[in-house]
Amino acid sequence: MTNEPSAHRLTVLGAGVMGASITTTALGHGVPVHLVDTDPQRLAEVGAVVEHQLRFARMMGSLPAGRETAALTTSTKPDTAFGPTVLVEAIVEDAGRKADVLAEVCGTLPPDTPIVTNTSSIPVDELAGAVDDPARLIGVHFMNPPYLIPFVEVIRGPRTAGRTLDAVTSMLAVLGRDAVVVRDSPGFVTSRLLHPMLNDAARLLGEGVASAEQVDTLMQGCLGHRTGPLRTADLIGLDNLADSLRILAERTGIDSHRPCRTLLEKVRNGDLGRKSGRGFYEYGEAQP
Ligand SMILES: NC(=O)c1ccc[n+]([C@@H]2O[C@H](COP(=O)([O-])OP(=O)(O)OC[C@H]3O[C@@H](n4cnc5c(N)ncnc54)[C@H](O)[C@@H]3O)[C@@H](O)[C@H]2O)c1
Structure with missing residues:
Protein backbone atom coordinates (compact mmCIF):
# COMPACT_ATOMS: atom_id res chain seq x y z
CA MET A 1 0.00 0.00 0.00
CA THR A 2 1.51 3.38 -0.98
CA ASN A 3 1.60 6.68 0.87
CA GLU A 4 -0.19 8.40 -2.03
CA PRO A 5 -3.63 9.62 -0.85
CA SER A 6 -5.05 8.74 -4.29
CA ALA A 7 -4.32 5.05 -3.57
CA HIS A 8 -6.80 5.08 -0.67
CA ARG A 9 -10.60 5.29 -0.58
CA LEU A 10 -12.75 5.01 2.54
CA THR A 11 -16.31 3.90 2.97
CA VAL A 12 -17.53 5.16 6.36
CA LEU A 13 -20.69 3.69 7.90
CA GLY A 14 -22.44 6.11 10.26
CA ALA A 15 -22.48 9.89 9.72
CA GLY A 16 -22.80 10.86 13.39
CA VAL A 17 -20.25 12.65 15.60
CA VAL A 33 -14.94 9.08 1.21
CA HIS A 34 -18.26 7.39 0.61
CA LEU A 35 -20.30 8.14 3.74
CA VAL A 36 -23.33 5.99 4.58
CA ASP A 37 -26.08 6.57 7.13
CA ALA A 44 -28.80 16.04 4.30
CA GLU A 45 -26.97 17.91 7.09
CA VAL A 46 -23.59 16.22 7.08
CA GLY A 47 -22.09 18.04 4.06
CA ALA A 48 -22.33 21.37 5.92
CA VAL A 49 -20.92 19.77 9.09
CA VAL A 50 -17.91 18.43 7.19
CA GLU A 51 -17.37 21.81 5.46
CA HIS A 52 -17.40 23.56 8.84
CA GLN A 53 -14.96 21.03 10.29
CA LEU A 54 -12.64 21.33 7.28
CA ARG A 55 -12.52 25.13 7.75
CA PHE A 56 -11.85 24.73 11.47
CA ALA A 57 -9.18 22.05 10.95
CA ARG A 58 -7.42 24.26 8.38
CA MET A 59 -7.57 27.24 10.73
CA MET A 60 -5.95 25.07 13.43
CA GLY A 61 -3.23 23.99 10.97
CA SER A 62 -4.09 20.32 11.38
CA LEU A 63 -4.45 19.48 7.67
CA PRO A 64 -1.55 19.22 5.21
CA ALA A 65 -1.04 22.52 3.38
CA GLY A 66 -1.56 22.41 -0.37
CA ARG A 67 -3.33 19.04 -0.36
CA GLU A 68 -6.50 19.13 -2.43
CA THR A 69 -9.68 18.22 -0.54
CA ALA A 70 -10.99 14.89 -1.83
CA ALA A 71 -14.53 14.17 -3.00
CA LEU A 72 -17.38 13.14 -0.70
CA THR A 73 -20.35 11.02 -1.74
CA THR A 74 -23.18 9.98 0.57
CA SER A 75 -26.01 7.46 0.51
CA THR A 76 -28.30 5.44 2.75
CA LYS A 77 -26.79 2.15 1.47
CA PRO A 78 -23.13 1.33 0.69
CA ASP A 79 -22.29 1.85 -2.99
CA THR A 80 -20.49 -1.35 -4.01
CA ALA A 81 -19.04 0.38 -7.10
CA PHE A 82 -17.07 2.84 -4.91
CA GLY A 83 -14.40 0.18 -4.22
CA PRO A 84 -13.04 1.24 -0.81
CA THR A 85 -9.53 0.21 0.20
CA VAL A 86 -10.72 0.24 3.84
CA LEU A 87 -14.23 0.26 5.33
CA VAL A 88 -14.74 2.08 8.64
CA GLU A 89 -17.78 1.23 10.78
CA ALA A 90 -18.82 4.13 13.05
CA ILE A 91 -22.48 3.43 13.84
CA VAL A 92 -24.06 3.56 17.32
CA GLU A 93 -22.36 1.74 20.23
CA ASP A 94 -24.64 -1.31 20.18
CA ALA A 95 -23.03 -4.74 19.78
CA GLY A 96 -26.08 -6.30 18.06
CA ARG A 97 -26.49 -3.48 15.54
CA LYS A 98 -22.77 -3.40 14.81
CA ALA A 99 -22.72 -7.18 14.27
CA ASP A 100 -25.70 -6.93 11.88
CA VAL A 101 -24.16 -4.13 9.83
CA LEU A 102 -20.73 -5.82 9.68
CA ALA A 103 -22.27 -9.15 8.60
CA GLU A 104 -24.20 -7.38 5.86
CA VAL A 105 -21.37 -5.20 4.56
CA CYS A 106 -18.57 -7.79 4.50
CA GLY A 107 -20.38 -9.71 1.75
CA THR A 108 -20.27 -6.63 -0.49
CA LEU A 109 -16.47 -6.14 -0.25
CA PRO A 110 -13.62 -8.04 -1.91
CA PRO A 111 -12.25 -10.63 0.59
CA ASP A 112 -8.98 -8.76 1.22
CA THR A 113 -10.53 -5.34 2.06
CA PRO A 114 -9.81 -4.53 5.73
CA ILE A 115 -12.77 -3.63 7.94
CA VAL A 116 -12.24 -1.17 10.80
CA THR A 117 -14.58 -0.80 13.75
CA ASN A 118 -14.47 2.50 15.63
CA THR A 119 -16.14 0.96 18.68
CA SER A 120 -15.27 2.62 22.02
CA SER A 121 -15.67 -0.43 24.20
CA ILE A 122 -16.83 -3.64 22.48
CA PRO A 123 -14.02 -6.21 22.23
CA VAL A 124 -12.98 -6.49 18.58
CA ASP A 125 -13.02 -10.28 18.71
CA GLU A 126 -16.65 -10.24 19.78
CA LEU A 127 -17.52 -8.31 16.59
CA ALA A 128 -15.14 -10.46 14.50
CA GLY A 129 -17.62 -13.31 14.91
CA ALA A 130 -20.02 -11.42 12.62
CA VAL A 131 -17.49 -10.98 9.79
CA ASP A 132 -17.00 -13.66 7.07
CA ASP A 133 -13.23 -13.61 7.66
CA PRO A 134 -12.37 -12.47 11.25
CA ALA A 135 -8.76 -11.86 10.11
CA ARG A 136 -9.83 -8.71 8.28
CA LEU A 137 -11.45 -6.94 11.24
CA ILE A 138 -9.43 -4.50 13.36
CA GLY A 139 -10.32 -1.78 15.88
CA VAL A 140 -9.24 1.81 15.27
CA HIS A 141 -10.40 3.99 18.11
CA PHE A 142 -10.20 7.46 16.61
CA MET A 143 -10.21 10.15 19.29
CA ASN A 144 -12.73 12.97 19.15
CA PRO A 145 -12.23 15.11 17.10
CA PRO A 146 -9.99 12.94 14.92
CA TYR A 147 -8.86 15.81 12.67
CA LEU A 148 -7.24 17.51 15.70
CA ILE A 149 -5.90 14.54 17.70
CA PRO A 150 -2.94 12.92 15.96
CA PHE A 151 -2.92 9.67 17.96
CA VAL A 152 -5.25 6.71 17.51
CA GLU A 153 -5.62 3.56 19.57
CA VAL A 154 -5.43 0.52 17.28
CA ILE A 155 -6.85 -2.71 18.66
CA ARG A 156 -5.49 -5.91 17.19
CA GLY A 157 -7.92 -8.71 17.96
CA PRO A 158 -6.60 -12.24 18.52
CA ARG A 159 -7.75 -13.15 15.01
CA THR A 160 -6.72 -9.91 13.23
CA ALA A 161 -4.22 -10.71 10.46
CA GLY A 162 -0.83 -8.99 10.14
CA ARG A 163 -1.80 -7.92 6.60
CA THR A 164 -4.89 -6.16 8.01
CA LEU A 165 -2.77 -4.32 10.57
CA ASP A 166 -0.25 -3.32 7.89
CA ALA A 167 -2.90 -2.05 5.46
CA VAL A 168 -4.71 -0.07 8.15
CA THR A 169 -1.58 1.49 9.67
CA SER A 170 -0.54 2.51 6.17
CA MET A 171 -3.93 4.19 5.65
CA LEU A 172 -3.58 5.90 9.06
CA ALA A 173 -0.14 7.21 8.07
CA VAL A 174 -1.70 8.83 4.98
CA LEU A 175 -4.23 10.45 7.34
CA GLY A 176 -1.33 11.73 9.47
CA ARG A 177 -2.36 9.61 12.48
CA ASP A 178 0.11 7.85 14.80
CA ALA A 179 -1.08 4.40 15.82
CA VAL A 180 -0.56 2.88 19.26
CA VAL A 181 -1.40 -0.83 18.93
CA VAL A 182 -2.89 -2.53 22.00
CA ARG A 183 -4.37 -5.93 22.82
CA ASP A 184 -8.10 -6.53 22.65
CA SER A 185 -10.10 -5.96 25.85
CA PRO A 186 -13.38 -4.21 26.86
CA GLY A 187 -12.78 -0.46 26.47
CA PHE A 188 -9.11 -1.12 25.48
CA VAL A 189 -6.95 1.51 27.26
CA THR A 190 -8.56 4.88 26.65
CA SER A 191 -12.28 4.15 27.24
CA ARG A 192 -11.49 1.80 30.13
CA LEU A 193 -9.69 4.66 31.90
CA LEU A 194 -11.63 7.68 30.67
CA HIS A 195 -15.29 6.64 30.66
CA PRO A 196 -15.51 5.50 34.32
CA MET A 197 -13.86 8.82 35.29
CA LEU A 198 -16.50 10.77 33.35
CA ASN A 199 -19.20 8.66 35.05
CA ASP A 200 -17.73 9.52 38.46
CA ALA A 201 -17.66 13.21 37.55
CA ALA A 202 -21.41 13.01 36.74
CA ARG A 203 -21.95 11.13 40.02
CA LEU A 204 -20.24 13.92 42.00
CA LEU A 205 -22.47 16.45 40.29
CA GLY A 206 -25.58 14.38 41.11
CA GLU A 207 -24.51 14.08 44.75
CA GLY A 208 -24.28 17.89 44.94
CA VAL A 209 -20.57 17.80 45.84
CA ALA A 210 -19.70 20.39 43.19
CA SER A 211 -21.11 22.17 40.14
CA ALA A 212 -20.13 21.11 36.60
CA GLU A 213 -17.86 24.17 36.34
CA GLN A 214 -16.17 23.35 39.66
CA VAL A 215 -15.57 19.70 38.71
CA ASP A 216 -14.03 20.74 35.39
CA THR A 217 -12.04 23.64 36.82
CA LEU A 218 -10.51 21.41 39.49
CA MET A 219 -9.61 18.69 37.02
CA GLN A 220 -8.17 21.25 34.57
CA GLY A 221 -6.47 23.58 37.02
CA CYS A 222 -5.15 21.03 39.53
CA LEU A 223 -4.70 17.86 37.52
CA GLY A 224 -3.98 19.17 34.02
CA HIS A 225 -7.01 17.57 32.33
CA ARG A 226 -7.33 19.38 29.01
CA THR A 227 -11.04 20.16 28.88
CA GLY A 228 -12.49 18.82 32.15
CA PRO A 229 -14.46 15.55 32.39
CA LEU A 230 -17.98 16.98 32.03
CA ARG A 231 -17.10 19.09 28.99
CA CYS A 260 -24.95 6.75 36.94
CA ARG A 261 -28.42 8.19 37.52
CA THR A 262 -27.41 11.76 36.62
CA LEU A 263 -26.07 10.64 33.25
CA LEU A 264 -29.13 8.47 32.51
CA GLU A 265 -31.49 11.33 33.39
CA LYS A 266 -29.73 13.64 30.92
CA VAL A 267 -30.04 11.02 28.17
CA ARG A 268 -33.73 10.42 28.98
CA ASN A 269 -34.38 14.18 28.69
CA GLY A 270 -32.64 14.34 25.30
CA ASP A 271 -29.79 16.42 26.75
CA LEU A 272 -27.05 14.62 24.84
CA GLY A 273 -24.27 17.23 25.04
CA ARG A 274 -22.95 19.42 22.22
CA LYS A 275 -24.75 17.45 19.52
CA SER A 276 -28.19 18.34 20.97
CA GLY A 277 -27.24 21.82 22.21
CA ARG A 278 -27.43 20.94 25.90
CA GLY A 279 -25.77 18.42 28.25
CA PHE A 280 -23.91 19.30 31.41
CA TYR A 281 -23.52 22.72 29.77
CA GLU A 282 -25.75 24.89 27.54
CA TYR A 283 -24.58 25.45 23.94
CA GLY A 284 -27.56 27.41 22.62
CA GLU A 285 -27.89 25.18 19.57
CA ALA A 286 -26.59 21.82 18.36
CA GLN A 287 -22.86 22.06 17.63
CA PRO A 288 -21.38 20.38 14.52
N1 LIG B 1 -18.48 10.24 20.26
C1 LIG B 1 -17.19 10.01 20.54
O1 LIG B 1 -16.49 10.86 21.13
C2 LIG B 1 -16.55 8.72 20.13
C3 LIG B 1 -15.14 8.59 20.18
C4 LIG B 1 -14.56 7.42 19.74
C5 LIG B 1 -15.33 6.36 19.28
N2 LIG B 1 -16.71 6.50 19.28
C6 LIG B 1 -17.50 5.38 18.74
O2 LIG B 1 -17.86 5.68 17.39
C7 LIG B 1 -19.12 5.09 17.08
C8 LIG B 1 -20.08 6.17 16.61
O3 LIG B 1 -20.29 7.08 17.68
P1 LIG B 1 -20.93 8.51 17.43
O4 LIG B 1 -20.64 9.31 18.65
O5 LIG B 1 -20.51 9.01 16.09
O6 LIG B 1 -22.49 8.13 17.41
P2 LIG B 1 -23.70 9.01 16.88
O7 LIG B 1 -24.88 8.56 17.65
O8 LIG B 1 -23.34 10.46 16.85
O9 LIG B 1 -23.87 8.55 15.34
C9 LIG B 1 -24.21 7.25 14.98
C10 LIG B 1 -24.76 7.30 13.55
O10 LIG B 1 -24.92 5.96 13.08
C11 LIG B 1 -26.07 5.94 12.25
N3 LIG B 1 -26.48 4.55 12.07
C12 LIG B 1 -27.14 3.74 12.96
N4 LIG B 1 -27.30 2.51 12.40
C13 LIG B 1 -26.71 2.55 11.17
C14 LIG B 1 -26.53 1.60 10.13
N5 LIG B 1 -26.98 0.35 10.25
N6 LIG B 1 -25.88 1.96 9.00
C15 LIG B 1 -25.42 3.24 8.85
N7 LIG B 1 -25.58 4.19 9.81
C16 LIG B 1 -26.19 3.85 10.95
C17 LIG B 1 -27.06 6.84 13.00
O11 LIG B 1 -28.11 7.27 12.14
C18 LIG B 1 -26.15 7.96 13.46
O12 LIG B 1 -26.11 9.04 12.53
C19 LIG B 1 -19.58 4.36 18.34
O13 LIG B 1 -19.18 3.03 18.28
C20 LIG B 1 -18.83 5.12 19.44
O14 LIG B 1 -18.69 4.37 20.62
C21 LIG B 1 -17.34 7.65 19.68
Whole structure:
Protein backbone atom coordinates (compact mmCIF):
# COMPACT_ATOMS: atom_id res chain seq x y z
CA MET A 1 0.00 0.00 0.00
CA THR A 2 1.51 3.38 -0.98
CA ASN A 3 1.60 6.68 0.87
CA GLU A 4 -0.19 8.40 -2.03
CA PRO A 5 -3.63 9.62 -0.85
CA SER A 6 -5.05 8.74 -4.29
CA ALA A 7 -4.32 5.05 -3.57
CA HIS A 8 -6.80 5.08 -0.67
CA ARG A 9 -10.60 5.29 -0.58
CA LEU A 10 -12.75 5.01 2.54
CA THR A 11 -16.31 3.90 2.97
CA VAL A 12 -17.53 5.16 6.36
CA LEU A 13 -20.69 3.69 7.90
CA GLY A 14 -22.44 6.11 10.26
CA ALA A 15 -22.48 9.89 9.72
CA GLY A 16 -22.80 10.86 13.39
CA VAL A 17 -20.25 12.65 15.60
CA MET A 18 -17.41 10.29 14.66
CA GLY A 19 -18.37 9.25 11.14
CA ALA A 20 -18.56 12.92 10.08
CA SER A 21 -15.27 13.88 11.69
CA ILE A 22 -13.40 10.79 10.40
CA THR A 23 -14.70 11.83 6.98
CA THR A 24 -13.34 15.37 7.50
CA THR A 25 -9.93 13.92 8.43
CA ALA A 26 -9.81 11.74 5.30
CA LEU A 27 -11.07 14.40 2.86
CA GLY A 28 -8.64 16.97 4.26
CA HIS A 29 -5.77 14.51 3.65
CA GLY A 30 -6.88 13.93 0.05
CA VAL A 31 -8.61 10.57 0.58
CA PRO A 32 -12.09 10.23 -1.04
CA VAL A 33 -14.94 9.08 1.21
CA HIS A 34 -18.26 7.39 0.61
CA LEU A 35 -20.30 8.14 3.74
CA VAL A 36 -23.33 5.99 4.58
CA ASP A 37 -26.08 6.57 7.13
CA THR A 38 -29.54 5.03 7.42
CA ASP A 39 -30.92 8.43 8.46
CA PRO A 40 -31.50 10.59 5.32
CA GLN A 41 -31.97 13.69 7.50
CA ARG A 42 -28.47 13.24 8.90
CA LEU A 43 -27.08 12.81 5.38
CA ALA A 44 -28.80 16.04 4.30
CA GLU A 45 -26.97 17.91 7.09
CA VAL A 46 -23.59 16.22 7.08
CA GLY A 47 -22.09 18.04 4.06
CA ALA A 48 -22.33 21.37 5.92
CA VAL A 49 -20.92 19.77 9.09
CA VAL A 50 -17.91 18.43 7.19
CA GLU A 51 -17.37 21.81 5.46
CA HIS A 52 -17.40 23.56 8.84
CA GLN A 53 -14.96 21.03 10.29
CA LEU A 54 -12.64 21.33 7.28
CA ARG A 55 -12.52 25.13 7.75
CA PHE A 56 -11.85 24.73 11.47
CA ALA A 57 -9.18 22.05 10.95
CA ARG A 58 -7.42 24.26 8.38
CA MET A 59 -7.57 27.24 10.73
CA MET A 60 -5.95 25.07 13.43
CA GLY A 61 -3.23 23.99 10.97
CA SER A 62 -4.09 20.32 11.38
CA LEU A 63 -4.45 19.48 7.67
CA PRO A 64 -1.55 19.22 5.21
CA ALA A 65 -1.04 22.52 3.38
CA GLY A 66 -1.56 22.41 -0.37
CA ARG A 67 -3.33 19.04 -0.36
CA GLU A 68 -6.50 19.13 -2.43
CA THR A 69 -9.68 18.22 -0.54
CA ALA A 70 -10.99 14.89 -1.83
CA ALA A 71 -14.53 14.17 -3.00
CA LEU A 72 -17.38 13.14 -0.70
CA THR A 73 -20.35 11.02 -1.74
CA THR A 74 -23.18 9.98 0.57
CA SER A 75 -26.01 7.46 0.51
CA THR A 76 -28.30 5.44 2.75
CA LYS A 77 -26.79 2.15 1.47
CA PRO A 78 -23.13 1.33 0.69
CA ASP A 79 -22.29 1.85 -2.99
CA THR A 80 -20.49 -1.35 -4.01
CA ALA A 81 -19.04 0.38 -7.10
CA PHE A 82 -17.07 2.84 -4.91
CA GLY A 83 -14.40 0.18 -4.22
CA PRO A 84 -13.04 1.24 -0.81
CA THR A 85 -9.53 0.21 0.20
CA VAL A 86 -10.72 0.24 3.84
CA LEU A 87 -14.23 0.26 5.33
CA VAL A 88 -14.74 2.08 8.64
CA GLU A 89 -17.78 1.23 10.78
CA ALA A 90 -18.82 4.13 13.05
CA ILE A 91 -22.48 3.43 13.84
CA VAL A 92 -24.06 3.56 17.32
CA GLU A 93 -22.36 1.74 20.23
CA ASP A 94 -24.64 -1.31 20.18
CA ALA A 95 -23.03 -4.74 19.78
CA GLY A 96 -26.08 -6.30 18.06
CA ARG A 97 -26.49 -3.48 15.54
CA LYS A 98 -22.77 -3.40 14.81
CA ALA A 99 -22.72 -7.18 14.27
CA ASP A 100 -25.70 -6.93 11.88
CA VAL A 101 -24.16 -4.13 9.83
CA LEU A 102 -20.73 -5.82 9.68
CA ALA A 103 -22.27 -9.15 8.60
CA GLU A 104 -24.20 -7.38 5.86
CA VAL A 105 -21.37 -5.20 4.56
CA CYS A 106 -18.57 -7.79 4.50
CA GLY A 107 -20.38 -9.71 1.75
CA THR A 108 -20.27 -6.63 -0.49
CA LEU A 109 -16.47 -6.14 -0.25
CA PRO A 110 -13.62 -8.04 -1.91
CA PRO A 111 -12.25 -10.63 0.59
CA ASP A 112 -8.98 -8.76 1.22
CA THR A 113 -10.53 -5.34 2.06
CA PRO A 114 -9.81 -4.53 5.73
CA ILE A 115 -12.77 -3.63 7.94
CA VAL A 116 -12.24 -1.17 10.80
CA THR A 117 -14.58 -0.80 13.75
CA ASN A 118 -14.47 2.50 15.63
CA THR A 119 -16.14 0.96 18.68
CA SER A 120 -15.27 2.62 22.02
CA SER A 121 -15.67 -0.43 24.20
CA ILE A 122 -16.83 -3.64 22.48
CA PRO A 123 -14.02 -6.21 22.23
CA VAL A 124 -12.98 -6.49 18.58
CA ASP A 125 -13.02 -10.28 18.71
CA GLU A 126 -16.65 -10.24 19.78
CA LEU A 127 -17.52 -8.31 16.59
CA ALA A 128 -15.14 -10.46 14.50
CA GLY A 129 -17.62 -13.31 14.91
CA ALA A 130 -20.02 -11.42 12.62
CA VAL A 131 -17.49 -10.98 9.79
CA ASP A 132 -17.00 -13.66 7.07
CA ASP A 133 -13.23 -13.61 7.66
CA PRO A 134 -12.37 -12.47 11.25
CA ALA A 135 -8.76 -11.86 10.11
CA ARG A 136 -9.83 -8.71 8.28
CA LEU A 137 -11.45 -6.94 11.24
CA ILE A 138 -9.43 -4.50 13.36
CA GLY A 139 -10.32 -1.78 15.88
CA VAL A 140 -9.24 1.81 15.27
CA HIS A 141 -10.40 3.99 18.11
CA PHE A 142 -10.20 7.46 16.61
CA MET A 143 -10.21 10.15 19.29
CA ASN A 144 -12.73 12.97 19.15
CA PRO A 145 -12.23 15.11 17.10
CA PRO A 146 -9.99 12.94 14.92
CA TYR A 147 -8.86 15.81 12.67
CA LEU A 148 -7.24 17.51 15.70
CA ILE A 149 -5.90 14.54 17.70
CA PRO A 150 -2.94 12.92 15.96
CA PHE A 151 -2.92 9.67 17.96
CA VAL A 152 -5.25 6.71 17.51
CA GLU A 153 -5.62 3.56 19.57
CA VAL A 154 -5.43 0.52 17.28
CA ILE A 155 -6.85 -2.71 18.66
CA ARG A 156 -5.49 -5.91 17.19
CA GLY A 157 -7.92 -8.71 17.96
CA PRO A 158 -6.60 -12.24 18.52
CA ARG A 159 -7.75 -13.15 15.01
CA THR A 160 -6.72 -9.91 13.23
CA ALA A 161 -4.22 -10.71 10.46
CA GLY A 162 -0.83 -8.99 10.14
CA ARG A 163 -1.80 -7.92 6.60
CA THR A 164 -4.89 -6.16 8.01
CA LEU A 165 -2.77 -4.32 10.57
CA ASP A 166 -0.25 -3.32 7.89
CA ALA A 167 -2.90 -2.05 5.46
CA VAL A 168 -4.71 -0.07 8.15
CA THR A 169 -1.58 1.49 9.67
CA SER A 170 -0.54 2.51 6.17
CA MET A 171 -3.93 4.19 5.65
CA LEU A 172 -3.58 5.90 9.06
CA ALA A 173 -0.14 7.21 8.07
CA VAL A 174 -1.70 8.83 4.98
CA LEU A 175 -4.23 10.45 7.34
CA GLY A 176 -1.33 11.73 9.47
CA ARG A 177 -2.36 9.61 12.48
CA ASP A 178 0.11 7.85 14.80
CA ALA A 179 -1.08 4.40 15.82
CA VAL A 180 -0.56 2.88 19.26
CA VAL A 181 -1.40 -0.83 18.93
CA VAL A 182 -2.89 -2.53 22.00
CA ARG A 183 -4.37 -5.93 22.82
CA ASP A 184 -8.10 -6.53 22.65
CA SER A 185 -10.10 -5.96 25.85
CA PRO A 186 -13.38 -4.21 26.86
CA GLY A 187 -12.78 -0.46 26.47
CA PHE A 188 -9.11 -1.12 25.48
CA VAL A 189 -6.95 1.51 27.26
CA THR A 190 -8.56 4.88 26.65
CA SER A 191 -12.28 4.15 27.24
CA ARG A 192 -11.49 1.80 30.13
CA LEU A 193 -9.69 4.66 31.90
CA LEU A 194 -11.63 7.68 30.67
CA HIS A 195 -15.29 6.64 30.66
CA PRO A 196 -15.51 5.50 34.32
CA MET A 197 -13.86 8.82 35.29
CA LEU A 198 -16.50 10.77 33.35
CA ASN A 199 -19.20 8.66 35.05
CA ASP A 200 -17.73 9.52 38.46
CA ALA A 201 -17.66 13.21 37.55
CA ALA A 202 -21.41 13.01 36.74
CA ARG A 203 -21.95 11.13 40.02
CA LEU A 204 -20.24 13.92 42.00
CA LEU A 205 -22.47 16.45 40.29
CA GLY A 206 -25.58 14.38 41.11
CA GLU A 207 -24.51 14.08 44.75
CA GLY A 208 -24.28 17.89 44.94
CA VAL A 209 -20.57 17.80 45.84
CA ALA A 210 -19.70 20.39 43.19
CA SER A 211 -21.11 22.17 40.14
CA ALA A 212 -20.13 21.11 36.60
CA GLU A 213 -17.86 24.17 36.34
CA GLN A 214 -16.17 23.35 39.66
CA VAL A 215 -15.57 19.70 38.71
CA ASP A 216 -14.03 20.74 35.39
CA THR A 217 -12.04 23.64 36.82
CA LEU A 218 -10.51 21.41 39.49
CA MET A 219 -9.61 18.69 37.02
CA GLN A 220 -8.17 21.25 34.57
CA GLY A 221 -6.47 23.58 37.02
CA CYS A 222 -5.15 21.03 39.53
CA LEU A 223 -4.70 17.86 37.52
CA GLY A 224 -3.98 19.17 34.02
CA HIS A 225 -7.01 17.57 32.33
CA ARG A 226 -7.33 19.38 29.01
CA THR A 227 -11.04 20.16 28.88
CA GLY A 228 -12.49 18.82 32.15
CA PRO A 229 -14.46 15.55 32.39
CA LEU A 230 -17.98 16.98 32.03
CA ARG A 231 -17.10 19.09 28.99
CA THR A 232 -15.45 16.00 27.55
CA ALA A 233 -18.63 13.99 28.21
CA ASP A 234 -20.65 16.65 26.36
CA LEU A 235 -18.23 16.44 23.43
CA ILE A 236 -18.49 12.64 23.24
CA GLY A 237 -22.30 12.62 23.44
CA LEU A 238 -24.01 11.48 26.64
CA ASP A 239 -26.01 8.74 24.89
CA ASN A 240 -22.83 7.27 23.45
CA LEU A 241 -21.06 7.53 26.81
CA ALA A 242 -23.94 5.74 28.59
CA ASP A 243 -23.92 2.97 25.95
CA SER A 244 -20.19 2.54 26.30
CA LEU A 245 -20.39 2.41 30.13
CA ARG A 246 -23.14 -0.25 29.95
CA ILE A 247 -20.90 -2.37 27.71
CA LEU A 248 -17.91 -1.84 30.00
CA ALA A 249 -19.95 -2.91 33.05
CA GLU A 250 -21.32 -6.00 31.27
CA ARG A 251 -18.02 -7.11 29.75
CA THR A 252 -15.82 -6.47 32.82
CA GLY A 253 -18.33 -7.40 35.56
CA ILE A 254 -17.48 -4.12 37.35
CA ASP A 255 -20.87 -2.85 38.44
CA SER A 256 -19.71 0.71 39.24
CA HIS A 257 -19.06 1.20 35.50
CA ARG A 258 -22.85 1.26 34.92
CA PRO A 259 -23.96 4.76 33.84
CA CYS A 260 -24.95 6.75 36.94
CA ARG A 261 -28.42 8.19 37.52
CA THR A 262 -27.41 11.76 36.62
CA LEU A 263 -26.07 10.64 33.25
CA LEU A 264 -29.13 8.47 32.51
CA GLU A 265 -31.49 11.33 33.39
CA LYS A 266 -29.73 13.64 30.92
CA VAL A 267 -30.04 11.02 28.17
CA ARG A 268 -33.73 10.42 28.98
CA ASN A 269 -34.38 14.18 28.69
CA GLY A 270 -32.64 14.34 25.30
CA ASP A 271 -29.79 16.42 26.75
CA LEU A 272 -27.05 14.62 24.84
CA GLY A 273 -24.27 17.23 25.04
CA ARG A 274 -22.95 19.42 22.22
CA LYS A 275 -24.75 17.45 19.52
CA SER A 276 -28.19 18.34 20.97
CA GLY A 277 -27.24 21.82 22.21
CA ARG A 278 -27.43 20.94 25.90
CA GLY A 279 -25.77 18.42 28.25
CA PHE A 280 -23.91 19.30 31.41
CA TYR A 281 -23.52 22.72 29.77
CA GLU A 282 -25.75 24.89 27.54
CA TYR A 283 -24.58 25.45 23.94
CA GLY A 284 -27.56 27.41 22.62
CA GLU A 285 -27.89 25.18 19.57
CA ALA A 286 -26.59 21.82 18.36
CA GLN A 287 -22.86 22.06 17.63
CA PRO A 288 -21.38 20.38 14.52
N1 LIG B 1 -18.48 10.24 20.26
C1 LIG B 1 -17.19 10.01 20.54
O1 LIG B 1 -16.49 10.86 21.13
C2 LIG B 1 -16.55 8.72 20.13
C3 LIG B 1 -15.14 8.59 20.18
C4 LIG B 1 -14.56 7.42 19.74
C5 LIG B 1 -15.33 6.36 19.28
N2 LIG B 1 -16.71 6.50 19.28
C6 LIG B 1 -17.50 5.38 18.74
O2 LIG B 1 -17.86 5.68 17.39
C7 LIG B 1 -19.12 5.09 17.08
C8 LIG B 1 -20.08 6.17 16.61
O3 LIG B 1 -20.29 7.08 17.68
P1 LIG B 1 -20.93 8.51 17.43
O4 LIG B 1 -20.64 9.31 18.65
O5 LIG B 1 -20.51 9.01 16.09
O6 LIG B 1 -22.49 8.13 17.41
P2 LIG B 1 -23.70 9.01 16.88
O7 LIG B 1 -24.88 8.56 17.65
O8 LIG B 1 -23.34 10.46 16.85
O9 LIG B 1 -23.87 8.55 15.34
C9 LIG B 1 -24.21 7.25 14.98
C10 LIG B 1 -24.76 7.30 13.55
O10 LIG B 1 -24.92 5.96 13.08
C11 LIG B 1 -26.07 5.94 12.25
N3 LIG B 1 -26.48 4.55 12.07
C12 LIG B 1 -27.14 3.74 12.96
N4 LIG B 1 -27.30 2.51 12.40
C13 LIG B 1 -26.71 2.55 11.17
C14 LIG B 1 -26.53 1.60 10.13
N5 LIG B 1 -26.98 0.35 10.25
N6 LIG B 1 -25.88 1.96 9.00
C15 LIG B 1 -25.42 3.24 8.85
N7 LIG B 1 -25.58 4.19 9.81
C16 LIG B 1 -26.19 3.85 10.95
C17 LIG B 1 -27.06 6.84 13.00
O11 LIG B 1 -28.11 7.27 12.14
C18 LIG B 1 -26.15 7.96 13.46
O12 LIG B 1 -26.11 9.04 12.53
C19 LIG B 1 -19.58 4.36 18.34
O13 LIG B 1 -19.18 3.03 18.28
C20 LIG B 1 -18.83 5.12 19.44
O14 LIG B 1 -18.69 4.37 20.62
C21 LIG B 1 -17.34 7.65 19.68
